[in-house]
Every structure is written in C-alpha cells, then in structure tokens.
Amino acid sequence: MRRLICIFVFTFSYGCMMGQSLADSFAIDVSSFKDACSIKDKCDILIDSDNTAHSGNILQRQWKSMADFKGLKLIPATWINGTVYVKFTLQNSSALNDTVYLYPGNSFRSIKLSKISPAGNFITLKDESEEDGFQPIFLSPLEKTTYLAELHFSKRKFNSLALQIIQKSYLTKYQKILYTSSYNEMVIGYLLSGLLLMMIFFNGANFSVNGKKEFLYNCFYAICMFILIYFNTYTERRSGVFSSFFMGYLGFAVLVIGTVFYIAFTRKFLNTSINYPLLNKIFYYEERVLLVLLAIYSYTYFFSGNFRLTSLLENGTKMICLGIGILYVIIGIKQKNRLINYLAIGNAILIFFSIISFLLIIFPVRPAISIFTSALLYYELGIVCELIFFLLGLTYKNRIELIEKIKEQEALKLEAEKQIFESKLAILNAQQDERNRISTDMHDDLGAGVTAIRLFSELAKSRLGKNTIPEIEKISFSANELLNNMNTIIWTMNSSNDSFGNMVAYIRSYALEYFENTGINCSVNIDTNLPEFVVNGEIRRNVFLVVKEALNNILKHANATEVWLTLKRETDGISFYIQDNGVGIDFENLRRFGNGLKNMKQRMTKSGINFSIENKNGTLVTLYAKLTA
CATH class of the missing domain: 1.20.1070 (Rhopdopsin 7-helix transmembrane proteins)
Structure with a gap:
C-alpha cells in the first residue's frame, strides 16, 4: 500500500514538473501583439515517420527545436508519410478572455489540437479548421497552457510550414492579405x-x-x-x-x-x-x-x-x-x-x-x-x-x-437534274419512236392505199377518154392532194429530218416542183454559211405550211411571172424572203385570203419566228428567226 502511494506521488510530481517546464519554455504572450505572430522559433517539433507515437509516449520522444529546421525549403517525404507534432506554449497575461487562431499553413489535410494539462494529460479541442485551416484557441485571463498540434501534411511534394498565431480581431484582414497576395x-x-x-x-x-x-x-x-x-x-x-x-x-x-x-x-x-x-x-x-x-x-x-x-x-x-x-x-x-x-x-x-x-x-x-x-x-x-x-x-x-x-x-442536284433530263429524254425518245412508227405505218399502209386510188382513178380516166366523169377527175385530184399532204406529215413526223439543212432542202425541192409547168419561174438562193442546228417536227411543219400557203397565194392571186426564195444569214439570226413580181396584196380587202394570213401569223408566233408581209414590187413575205448562242 505504501509502495503504491509512493508511485502515485512520484508520477503526479513528475507530471507537474513536466507541465511546468513545458509551460515555462518559450511561452508566447498573446496579449503582447495585436495582429499575427510566428511561433516557428518558439516551439518544438516531433517527426513521427513510422506513426508509432501516442499519448502515452509522445512526451518522452526525442523532440527538436523548430529553429533546427530554419533553412528547410521542401518538406521531406518522411514528414508527409508520417505525422508531425508541434508543441508550443501560449500565455494570456491580460485580465480579459482572449481568442487566437493557430494557422500552421495551407499544406495540411488535417489539424488536431490538444491541451496538455499540468498532470500530463491530453485534452483534445474541437476541430474547427476543416473549412479554412484556422483552429481557434480560447485563453482565460492569466492562463498559460501548452498545446500539442498533430499535423498531417497534404500528399504533395511542395508543402510549407507557416505556424502562425493570429489575433481574432486581425483574422479577417490576415485572410484577405493571404488570399489576395497574388x-x-x-x-x-x-x-x-x-x-x-x-x-x-x-x-x-x-x-x-x-x-x-x-x-x-x-x-x-x-x-x-x-x-x-x-x-x-x-x-x-x-x-x-x-x-x-x-x-x-x-x-x-x-x-x-x-x-x-x-x-x-x-x-x-x-x-x-x-x-x-x-x-x-x-x-x-x-x-x-x-x-x-x-x-x-x-x-x-x-x-x-x-x-x-x-x-x-x-x-x-x-x-x-x-x-x-x-x-x-x-x-x-x-x-x-x-x-x-x-x-x-x-x-x-x-x-x-x-x-x-x-x-x-x-x-x-x-x-x-x-x-x-x-x-x-x-x-x-x-x-x-x-x-x-x-x-x-x-x-x-x-x-x-x-x-x-x-x-x-x-x-446531288446535278444528279437529280441528270435523272430529270434522262427521264425527259426517254419520254422524247419514246414519243419520237412513236412518231417514226406512225410515219412508217402511214407511208407503208395509207400511202400505198392512196397511191392505188390515184392510179385507179387515172386508169379510169384514160379508159373513158373524152367521156371522163367529173367525179373521177375530183377523185384523182383529191387523191393526189391527199398523197402530197400525207408525205408532208410523214416528213414532219420522222425524227431523221429534225435538222435545219433537211428543212431547207425539203422546202427548196417543194417550191421548185410546185411551180413546175405553171408558167412561173422560181429561183431559190441560199447562203453558203448557214449554221446547222436541230429543228423539231412541229416547227418544221409550221414553217412548211406557211411557205406552202405563201406559194399557193402567189400562184392563185399574184399574177406573177417570177418568184424568188432567199435564205440569208443575218448578224444574230436567219431571214427567209419570199418575193414575187405580181400585183401585190390589197390590205383593205383581205377577204379573198380568208383565214390564210391569220393562220400564217399564228403558226409563226407559236414557233417563235417573226412574220411580216408587205408590198414591195409585188408581195414580200419575211420570216426571221433569232439564233441563240
């Protein structure tokens, strides 16, 4: 019993002496400054690289003064792997309560602060540093206490150790300066x-x-x-x-x-x-x-x-x-x-x-x-x-x-246009094939039939001699007229004739043949530098019918002895002139022409050809077509 009492007294006395010695060494009087104070030279440090320190043995470990690490620029890896303990003493010599803040630096993932009682016990303070890294410390009047800070550095190579004590009234300004220093x-x-x-x-x-x-x-x-x-x-x-x-x-x-x-x-x-x-x-x-x-x-x-x-x-x-x-x-x-x-x-x-x-x-x-x-x-x-x-x-x-x-x-647009063009071309080809087929059928079937009627009527006329019946004469004339018209239709429908040169040749042949044995001399003059281009069947037919009507009017009404057909190349087009030396045209009395003149104008307008008729030493009919490049 006496032995236990001695041990207790020794332990208590050692703790009091330890606490007293800690409290007396490098005590920092918080009432002696109004802003911030560095405690680097007034504290001790323990590097627990193997994390074996605890409350039972930490005070007996080998501590060093922070002054020994004054020239340290980079925190060693052993400090980052382990735990760093900092021990310092604060004193409030004033008669008023005071609150200060511990700021070890901005390189710590956790800060744990404890008080060391005079008996050597540890009183852990509430951790309030998680948000901003500043740990508050409350000091009563005339209080002197030793603190132990357990620090865990951030796991990065470039860390620093600041160890500042900041007055509460100066904290906001200190943070502002710290945050806006750059x-x-x-x-x-x-x-x-x-x-x-x-x-x-x-x-x-x-x-x-x-x-x-x-x-x-x-x-x-x-x-x-x-x-x-x-x-x-x-x-x-x-x-x-x-x-x-x-x-x-x-x-x-x-x-x-x-x-x-x-x-x-x-x-x-x-x-x-x-x-x-x-x-x-x-x-x-x-x-x-x-x-x-x-x-x-x-x-x-x-x-x-x-x-x-x-x-x-x-x-x-x-x-x-x-x-x-x-x-x-x-x-x-x-x-x-x-x-x-x-x-x-x-x-x-x-x-x-x-x-x-x-x-x-x-x-x-x-x-x-x-x-x-x-x-x-x-x-x-x-x-x-x-x-x-x-x-x-x-x-x-x-x-x-x-x-x-x-x-x-x-x-894609060109492809679509190409397909449309090919579709139209296919339709035109189909139509042209159909036209060729119809013209072939007309030539082979109808042409042969009309030719037979004409031959039979001519045979009938030759057998009857002077006793020819007028109706047979009409049949022969109508068959001949029908055969000529049918040949014209076949010519316009056949796609092989869709060229300007073919149209000119056909009109020239028709005109010369038309005035043969009529007492009217027909002359055809064609320029040698005429261009070659496609003329579809409809235009060829309209031009031919206008020429045919003009020649028919000359033969019936002009009392002419000469007819000139002239095809001439102009600067930007082609002109076709039909000129006779007859009595001319009476524009005030056109009833004798019936609808012929009107139909001629309509056909040329439909074909995009200018049409004019005038008196000029007879009658002059002019057809003008403008050529596009």
Whole structure:
C-alpha cells in the first residue's frame, strides 16, 4: 500500500514538473501583439515517420527545436508519410478572455489540437479548421497552457510550414492579405476560367445542334480544365480539407481525366482510325494506360501511406503524357494536313508552357519579380492557347466540311437534274419512236392505199377518154392532194429530218416542183454559211405550211411571172424572203385570203419566228428567226 502511494506521488510530481517546464519554455504572450505572430522559433517539433507515437509516449520522444529546421525549403517525404507534432506554449497575461487562431499553413489535410494539462494529460479541442485551416484557441485571463498540434501534411511534394498565431480581431484582414497576395494571378486565373466556361457552352451548343461526339469530348475536356484552373486559383492560398484534397489528389485526377477526354476528342476530330492508324493506336493505348495509372494512383493515395510511390506514379504519369504529347506534335507537324497541324501546334505550345511552369516550381524566383514568375500562370496560358488553336482548327474543319457539303449538294442536284433530263429524254425518245412508227405505218399502209386510188382513178380516166366523169377527175385530184399532204406529215413526223439543212432542202425541192409547168419561174438562193442546228417536227411543219400557203397565194392571186426564195444569214439570226413580181396584196380587202394570213401569223408566233408581209414590187413575205448562242 505504501509502495503504491509512493508511485502515485512520484508520477503526479513528475507530471507537474513536466507541465511546468513545458509551460515555462518559450511561452508566447498573446496579449503582447495585436495582429499575427510566428511561433516557428518558439516551439518544438516531433517527426513521427513510422506513426508509432501516442499519448502515452509522445512526451518522452526525442523532440527538436523548430529553429533546427530554419533553412528547410521542401518538406521531406518522411514528414508527409508520417505525422508531425508541434508543441508550443501560449500565455494570456491580460485580465480579459482572449481568442487566437493557430494557422500552421495551407499544406495540411488535417489539424488536431490538444491541451496538455499540468498532470500530463491530453485534452483534445474541437476541430474547427476543416473549412479554412484556422483552429481557434480560447485563453482565460492569466492562463498559460501548452498545446500539442498533430499535423498531417497534404500528399504533395511542395508543402510549407507557416505556424502562425493570429489575433481574432486581425483574422479577417490576415485572410484577405493571404488570399489576395497574388491578386494579378487570381485575376488572370478567373479570367481564363471564364474563357473556359465559354468554351464549355460553345462545345455543348455544337453538340446539341449536330450531335458530333468530338464536341462532347471537348466539352468534358474544357470542364476538366475549368475545374483545374478555377480551383487552382481559388485554393492556391487557402487552407482546409478541400484545399488540401484538391491540391493533393483531385487536381491531378482532373488533369488525367481531362487528358483522356482530349485524346478521345482528338481521335474523333481527326478521324484517326481512318486517316492516321498509327496515331490512333498510340492514342488508344495511352487512354487505357492513363486510366490504369489513375486507378493505381488513387489506391496508393487513399489506402497507402507511401508518399514516395504516390509521387512516383504522379510524376511517371505526367512524363508519359509529356512523351506522348511530344510524339503527337512531331507526327502532327510532319503531316501535310492543316487540321492536324493546328492541334499539333496547340499541343506544342501547351508543352512549352508546361515545361516553363515546371521549371519555375523547381527553381522558384524569390522574391517574385512580377506576375510572369508565376508557375501556374504559364500552365494556364498553355491550356488557353491550346483551346485557341482548337478553335482555329474547328473553323478550318467547318469551312472544309461546308465546302464538301456544298459540293455534295451540287453533285446531288446535278444528279437529280441528270435523272430529270434522262427521264425527259426517254419520254422524247419514246414519243419520237412513236412518231417514226406512225410515219412508217402511214407511208407503208395509207400511202400505198392512196397511191392505188390515184392510179385507179387515172386508169379510169384514160379508159373513158373524152367521156371522163367529173367525179373521177375530183377523185384523182383529191387523191393526189391527199398523197402530197400525207408525205408532208410523214416528213414532219420522222425524227431523221429534225435538222435545219433537211428543212431547207425539203422546202427548196417543194417550191421548185410546185411551180413546175405553171408558167412561173422560181429561183431559190441560199447562203453558203448557214449554221446547222436541230429543228423539231412541229416547227418544221409550221414553217412548211406557211411557205406552202405563201406559194399557193402567189400562184392563185399574184399574177406573177417570177418568184424568188432567199435564205440569208443575218448578224444574230436567219431571214427567209419570199418575193414575187405580181400585183401585190390589197390590205383593205383581205377577204379573198380568208383565214390564210391569220393562220400564217399564228403558226409563226407559236414557233417563235417573226412574220411580216408587205408590198414591195409585188408581195414580200419575211420570216426571221433569232439564233441563240
């Protein structure tokens, strides 16, 4: 019993001495400053790299002064893999309550703060740092307390340890200064985020209009880059769980996913499966390798404490993306295709700015001379330049597709017109075949019958001699007239006669034969430089009937002895003159002509030929046809 009491007294006394010694060493009087105070030189630090420290042994572990790490620029991997403990003492020498905030920096995924009682016990404070990384500490009047901060660094290579105590009244101003210390970078970051947001709407609108998958993939890529740039800008100087998670994992995951979407977009946009099979195969395997590496990286981040492996996977993935990007640029620039050249140049600019950004991270310029020493700025500029060249490529592709579409429409239009023309031609050919068949039948059947009637009537007339019956004479005349008209009809219906030269020859032959044995001398004059062109059967028939009517009027009414038929080539057409030396035409008394003159005008108007008749040393009938080129 006495032994137990001694042990208890010893333990209590040791705890009081330990608490007293801790409270007395480097005590920071919070009432002695009104804004912020660095506690780096007034605290001790314990690096628990194997995570074996706990409340029962932590105070007995080997602590070091933070002053020993004054020249430390980068946080070692052992600190990130393990747990970092910081021990410091705060004192409130005033007679009023006071609240201050612990700010260890913006590189922590969790902050756990505990009080160390004089007996060496740990009293864990409520964690209020998850949102912004600032942990409040309440101090009573004249209170002096030692605190233990358990810190877990963000799983990223570039971490820092600030260790600041901030007065409550100064906290808002401190945060404002902290968040806006890189104001120009923030403005540019948010401006570029706005441009990416426009790209998202642009690609989304294009996909909704035409349904092309490349716009959907580029939209997802723009979304990933928007998240990356916007939250990089937002979290660069901020603290808290989300900022730590984004800077440690989410930013890289979004970058990889965005790269996968960009590869998918490139494959669709360039149609690499058909146009560039080798490049398509490279992209295909790169997509899958990146997704596998992202899965492994996610597993090591969440379920492994090996930061070196996580960092190796991250850097290896970035190197693969860089290598594939350089290969793509080389292949793209070698191609003689402007579309792939645009994308290759955009990727080359992104790679160039990414290298500058990486060098500025490895070899930072201190102090920052201007905004152009910001590593993030160059990467953001690279992304925007890449999207600008995408727009140039899209404009070029749309122009080419528009030209091809117009060509295709014109080809379809020509094909449709060709089919219509062929249909009309088939109909005309069918009609012409039918005309030829009818003319052949008329010549073979009707012609033979009418010729027989004419012969029989002539035989009857010869046998009767002077006792010829008038009706037989009429039959012979009518048969002869019918045979001539039928020959004319057969001539107009036969397609083999559809030429200007044939029509001229037929009219010349008819005129000479018509005035034979009539006492009227007929002369036909034809220019030698007349063109040759197609004259369809209807026009040939109308012209022939007008000529026939004119010759008939000359024979019956003109009392002429001479007739001249002249066919002459004019500047822009052809003129046909029928001139006689008869008594002329009496325009005041046209009853003797009946409907002949009226029918002649109608036929020529229907055929598109100018018709005129006048007195000129007899009667002059003029037909004029204008020739089109």
